[in-house]
Amino acid sequence: MRGGCEAIDSDWACRSNRPMDDTGGIAEVTSGGGVMRFPAAKPLRLDSGATLSPLEVAYKTYGQLNAEKSNAVLVCHALTLDQHVASAHPTTGKPGWWSRAVGPGLPIDTDRYFVICANVVGGCMGTTGPASTNPETGEPYGLSFPVITIGDMVRAQAMLVETLGIETLFAVVGGSMGGMQVLQWAADFPEKIFCAVCIAAAARHSAQNIAFHEVGRQAVMADPDWRGGAYEKAGVRPEKGLAVARMAAHITYLSEAALQRKFGRELQRDGLSWGFDADFQVESYLRHQGASFVDRFDANSYLYITRAMDYFDLGAKHGGVLAEAFRKARAVRFCVLSFSSDWLYPTAESRDVVRALNAAGCRASFAEIESDKGHDAFLLDEPQLDATLRGFMAAQAQARGLA
Amino acid sequence: MRGGCEAIDSDWACRSNRPMDDTGGIAEVTSGGGVMRFPAAKPLRLDSGATLSPLEVAYKTYGQLNAEKSNAVLVCHALTLDQHVASAHPTTGKPGWWSRAVGPGLPIDTDRYFVICANVVGGCMGTTGPASTNPETGEPYGLSFPVITIGDMVRAQAMLVETLGIETLFAVVGGSMGGMQVLQWAADFPEKIFCAVCIAAAARHSAQNIAFHEVGRQAVMADPDWRGGAYEKAGVRPEKGLAVARMAAHITYLSEAALQRKFGRELQRDGLSWGFDADFQVESYLRHQGASFVDRFDANSYLYITRAMDYFDLGAKHGGVLAEAFRKARAVRFCVLSFSSDWLYPTAESRDVVRALNAAGCRASFAEIESDKGHDAFLLDEPQLDATLRGFMAAQAQARGLA
Numbered sequence: 074m075r076g077g078c079e080a081i082d083s084d085w086a087c088r089s090n091r092p093m094d095d096t097g098g099i100a101e102v103t104s105g106g107g108v109m110r111f112p113a114a115k116p117l118r119l120d121s122g123a124t125l126s127p128l129e130v131a132y133k134t135y136g137q138l139n140a141e142k143s144n145a146v147l148v149c150h151a152l153t154l155d156q157h158v159a160s161a162h163p164t165t166g167k168p169g170w171w172s173r174a175v176g177p178g179l180p181i182d183t184d185r186y187f188v189i190c191a192n193v194v195g196g197c198m199g200t201t202g203p204a205s206t207n208p209e210t211g212e213p214y215g216l217s218f219p220v221i222t223i224g225d226m227v228r229a230q231a232m233l234v235e236t237l238g239i240e241t242l243f244a245v246v247g248g249s250m251g252g253m254q255v256l257q258w259a260a261d262f263p264e265k266i267f268c269a270v271c272i273a274a275a276a277r278h279s280a281q282n283i284a285f286h287e288v289g290r291q292a293v294m295a296d297p298d299w300r301g302g303a304y305e306k307a308g309v310r311p312e313k314g315l316a317v318a319r320m321a322a323h324i325t326y327l328s329e330a331a332l333q334r335k336f337g338r339e340l341q342r343d344g345l346s347w348g349f350d351a352d353f354q355v356e357s358y359l360r361h362q363g364a365s366f367v368d369r370f371d372a373n374s375y376l377y378i379t380r381a382m383d384y385f386d387l388g389a390k391h392g393g394v395l396a397e398a399f400r401k402a403r404a405v406r407f408c409v410l411s412f413s414s415d416w417l418y419p420t421a422e423s424r425d426v427v428r429a430l431n432a433a434g435c436r437a438s439f440a441e442i443e444s445d446k447g448h449d450a451f452l453l454d455e456p457q458l459d460a461t462l463r464g465f466m467a468a469q470a471q472a473r474g475l476a
Numbered sequence: 477m478r479g480g481c482e483a484i485d486s487d488w489a490c491r492s493n494r495p496m497d498d499t500g501g502i503a504e505v506t507s508g509g510g511v512m513r514f515p516a517a518k519p520l521r522l523d524s525g526a527t528l529s530p531l532e533v534a535y536k537t538y539g540q541l542n543a544e545k546s547n548a549v550l551v552c553h554a555l556t557l558d559q560h561v562a563s564a565h566p567t568t569g570k571p572g573w574w575s576r577a578v579g580p581g582l583p584i585d586t587d588r589y590f591v592i593c594a595n596v597v598g599g600c601m602g603t604t605g606p607a608s609t610n611p612e613t614g615e616p617y618g619l620s621f622p623v624i625t626i627g628d629m630v631r632a633q634a635m636l637v638e639t640l641g642i643e644t645l646f647a648v649v650g651g652s653m654g655g656m657q658v659l660q661w662a663a664d665f666p667e668k669i670f671c672a673v674c675i676a677a678a679a680r681h682s683a684q685n686i687a688f689h690e691v692g693r694q695a696v697m698a699d700p701d702w703r704g705g706a707y708e709k710a711g712v713r714p715e716k717g718l719a720v721a722r723m724a725a726h727i728t729y730l731s732e733a734a735l736q737r738k739f740g741r742e743l744q745r746d747g748l749s750w751g752f753d754a755d756f757q758v759e760s761y762l763r764h765q766g767a768s769f770v771d772r773f774d775a776n777s778y779l780y781i782t783r784a785m786d787y788f789d790l791g792a793k794h795g796g797v798l799a800e801a802f803r804k805a806r807a808v809r810f811c812v813l814s815f816s817s818d819w820l821y822p823t824a825e826s827r828d829v830v831r832a833l834n835a836a837g838c839r840a841s842f843a844e845i846e847s848d849k850g851h852d853a854f855l856l857d858e859p860q861l862d863a864t865l866r867g868f869m870a871a872q873a874q875a876r877g878l879a
Contacts, residue, residue: 121750220750280735280758281727287759288723290752291766295716297700313698320691321724324684329819332683338789345787347524347623349693349779353786355683356690363694376752383756384748386741416732416819 103183104160106133108199109233117194117229123219127208130233131199132191135159135175136183138239144475145239146181147230148190149247149254152378153319153370155198158190159183164369170452173459180463185475186243191233193226193254195378197371200229204305204371214373216302221377223250223385227257231265241265243473244466248272248451249418250378253385256398256426259435260387263402268469270408270462273415273451275422276395276429277386282417285325286379289318293372302373315372316363323362328414328447388429395425396432406472407437408465410458412450438465506586507563509536511602512636520597520632526622530611533636534602535594538562538578539586541642547878548642549584550633551593552650552657555781556722556773558601561593562586567772573855576862583866588878589646594636596629596657598781600774603632607708607774617776619705624780626653626788630660634668644668646876647869651675651854652821653781656788659801659829662838663790666805671872673811673865676818676854678825679798679832680789685820688728689782692721696775705776718775719766726765731817731850791832798828799835809875810840811868813854813861820851841868 108131111117116126133156138145148158148171155162159169159176175181175188192200195218203218210217234242245258245266252274259269278286293299296314300307324332336355351357391397407430411423420441430437442457444450451458511534514520519529536559541548551561551574562578564571578584578591595603598621606621613620637645648661648669655677662672681689696702699717703710727735739758754760794800810833814826823844833840845860847853854861 216752277741279732280739280741280756281730281732283741283756284723284727284735284758284762287754287756287762288720288727291723291763292695292698292720294752295695295699295720317691317695317698317720320687320694324687324691327684329682329684329822332687336683338680338683338686349619349697349783351690353683353686353690355687359687359690360694380752419732 103137104133104135106156106189107131109236111232111236115232117225117232119219119225120222121220125194125201125219125221125225127201128194128229128232129199129201129205130191130194130229132156132189132233133158133160134190135188136186138187138237139475142239143241143243143473144186145234145237145242146186146188146244146246147234147242147258148175148181148188149226149230149245149251149258150190150193151247151249151251152382153366153375154251155196156190156192157198159188162369165365173452173454174462180459180466181246182466185470189234189237191230193250193378194229195221195226195374195381197374202371203302203373203377213303213305215305216373218373218377220380220384222381223253223257224261226381227254227261230254230258231262234265241267243475244268244270244469246270246272246462247274249274249448250382252418253382253387256387257385259402259405259407260398263399263405266405267473268406268408268465270410270465271423271426272410272458273412273418273423273448274426275418276388276398276426278383279422283383285321286383288321290376290379292317292321293376296372299372302376304372310367311372312367315367315370315375316360318375319366319370320359320363323359325417326447326449328416328445330414330445331447334445395429399430399433399435402430403434403436405435406469407435408461409437409439410451410461411441412444412446412448412455413441414445415448415450417448506540507536507538509559509592510534512639514635514639518635520628520635522622522628523625524623528597528604528622528624528628530604531597531632531635532602532604532608533594533597533632534599535559535592535636536561536563537593538591539589541590541640542878545642546644546646546876547589548637548640548645549589549591549647549649550637550645550661551578551584551591552629552633552648552654552661553593553596554650554652554654555785556769556778557654558599559593559595560601562591565772568768576855576857577865583862583869584649585869588873589869592637592640594633596653596781597632598624598629598777598784600777605774606705606776606780616706616708618708619776621776621780623783623787625784626656626660627664629784630657630664633657633661634665637668644670646878647671647673647872649673649675649865650677652677652851653785655821656785656790659790660788662805662808662810663801666802666808669808670876671809671811671868673813673868674826674829675813675861676815676821676826676851677829678821679791679801679829681786682825685728686786688724689786691724692782693779695720695724696779699775702775705779707775713770714775715770718770718773718778719763721778722769722773723762723766726762728820729850729852731819731848733817733848734850737848798832802833802836802838805833806837806839808838809872810838811864812840812842813864814844815847815849815851815853815858816844817848818851818853
């Protein structure tokens with residue numbers, strides 16, 4: 074550990090009891106991690122101009138860092154996910170969100186790589202966010218938490234990685250908002266990464282995506298229990314609003330074909346209720362998604378992280394020329410992946426990224442993976458994704474001398 | 477007028493002062509109409525098994541019924557629209573919602589046709605709906621209003637048409653939920669229609685569409701001012717919840733391309749607010765859509781009408797064989813239209829309708845109209861739509877001897 078940071082809460086380091094996942098993978102992963110606290114002397118400088126201090130970053134690790142410290146893989150998580158990428162979620166008890174890709178013998182092989190995953194700044198799973206205590210008031214930040222960006226999330230990750238004594242990451246990998254972070258890493262810290270995998274993401278948030286996020290935020294803010302963001306102090310939670318936000322968002326993570334295949338017009342019971350109960354299975358499914366989400370996520374974190382995604386526009390600083398953002402990333406080996414049925418981050422947006430990478434002279438592989446599962450395909454059983462990820466990682470490991 | 481019904485509220489009959497619309501059409505339309513009250517002896521028998529009485533149907537008419545009563549065109553409206561198809565909306569003062577298609581010299585030519593448009597059962601613009609007085613309690617129905625279907629809406633329209641002394645409609649025309657009603661007319665009253673135009677609709681509501689409707693309903697019901705549907709009695713209105721519902725729905729009426737073209741990532745002001753104000757124009761636009769909607773629409777009507785759409789599955793009664801629903805409609809001339817960028821009612825669903833019409837031996841024209849405007853294209857400036865509608869109507873008028 075460097076720079077006077079302290080790792081706290083190390084009881085998080087544990088051997089996970091990962092239940093059997095639906096791929097049949099039951100290997101246990103040796104996991105570590107904890108919460109890294111950065112002192113006042115090392116504040117997080119934010120894109121807004123503000124600083125955040127003290128900063129705590131909650132993270133998990135899997136596998137072993139080699140002696141050369143050359144086998145570290147940073148996995149960046151999506152909007153509502155967290156650091157529990159390959160071990161059970163402490164609240165829900167469910168397997169890690171990418172247990173099917175991260176683990177011994179899996180595409181991100183914890184027998185070979187030292188995998189790090191950190192909860193993003195603004196999150197609610199241990200990293201400093203709007204539910205943390207504002208040192209100026211001694212109360213939860215709420216809306217006094219500064220607006221953060223994808224760049225801020227990445228800067229906090231870079232502080233963590235440096236403190237762990239790692240100069241260069243072998244890989245940065247992520248899907249959805251995680252993919253945005255991957256691109257931001259390539260733009261801001263190209264010298265610190267060997268390769269980069271950006272899945273189902275884009276270099277800027279589209280008008281339609283901003284629109285859906287705004288619906289979610291308005292749903293949260295419309296809930297009287299939101300209390301202008303100060304619900305924690307009031308001992309309430311805007312659960313109904315957050316559930317509605319999640320329901321709307323959840324539709325965008327799927328595809329019409331997937332919804333049709335999974336649910337169609339199937340009913341919950343024999344016959345219609347002739348009322349407003351959940352008649353259709355798809356209604357019941359969505360209600361469940363909303364209800365279970367509020368148990369594991371903080372409403373203000375939802376506002377801040379969606380805002381960070383909306384603000385994301387990697388080319389903006391460069392007069393809208395995305396390639397300029399990647400000018401210094403020529404040595405980074407990129408893999409860009411999209412899914413054919415993803416309408417949240419359609420393939421066209423991944424192609425824009427690849428075009429910019431090519432224009433910048435970077436090495437970029439690109440694949441559109443055929444899937445009817447929509448945006449969420451990156452989390453699901455997609456053999457083509459597994460094969461592509463496995464092949465890319467293995468080839469880069471060889472190039473890096475890790476094989 | 478037949479059957480002891482009375483036309484009330486006839487002050488609605490007026491010469492509209494339609495402001496100039498964006499097509500440059502400024503012709504005034506002679507309009508009539510009012511509210512038709514059906515006595516207890518003529519209740520509306522509902523698909524649920526319940527009956528609705530007394531029933532009032534608010535409607536508008538444009539143009540003159542000819543001596544043979546052979547030139548009547550029924551226009552069926554979409555979810556949140558109403559009978560004010562070609563004259564100013566009494567609440568908003570805006571031009572009729574289809575002023576660009578219905579009027580003198582327009583595709584649905586009020587110089588030639590007698591156009592009728594009625595507010596649907598369950599609506600909130602004068603036809604009996606959840607805000608109407610429940611005769612059993614003397615209070616607004618609220619959730620004691622029976623769940624209604626597209627079939628019920630059409631049955632009420634048929635009662636109106638019959639009472640107006642019209643045996644056969646020259647045409648039934650509608651887009652979106654209006655298109656569903658057109659198909660229902662063809663299934664239930666094929667002998668009463670000469671031709672039918674179904675625009676941007678489907679023969680059954682998809683899982684994704686049910687999902688979006690459920691989000692909207694949950695948003696309304698999450699608002700504490702909804703009061704279990706009894707908000708009117710309490711003197712409040714679930715405005716925030718209804719606005720969120722509208723915002724979510726509104727995104728589905730557009731297309732990603734249209735949002736990108738109209739708004740992209742354009743900001744409201746110079747620079748970001750670093751907060752939760754509407755930074756992006758698309759946010760401000762959506763907020764406006766939500767806020768203005770609650771001024772003109774009733775929250776319970778929104779619940780009931782979305783439910784009617786979700787329940788719509790024209791083939792279900794026929795063992796899922798849609799063609800069976802159209803078996804008796806062989807004499808009806810159909811025109812089915814879709815828009816290439818409509819993801820709410822994609823072209824594939826119109827093709828399913830056309831396939832079933834063909835299988836039933838009906839005469840069906842079909843066109844997919846190229847447009848990037850999404851579902852709302854049916855209400856917007858689409859010259860190809862105008863031309864197709866004009867051509868179809870004129871050809872059918874000739875066949876009907878109206879030319």
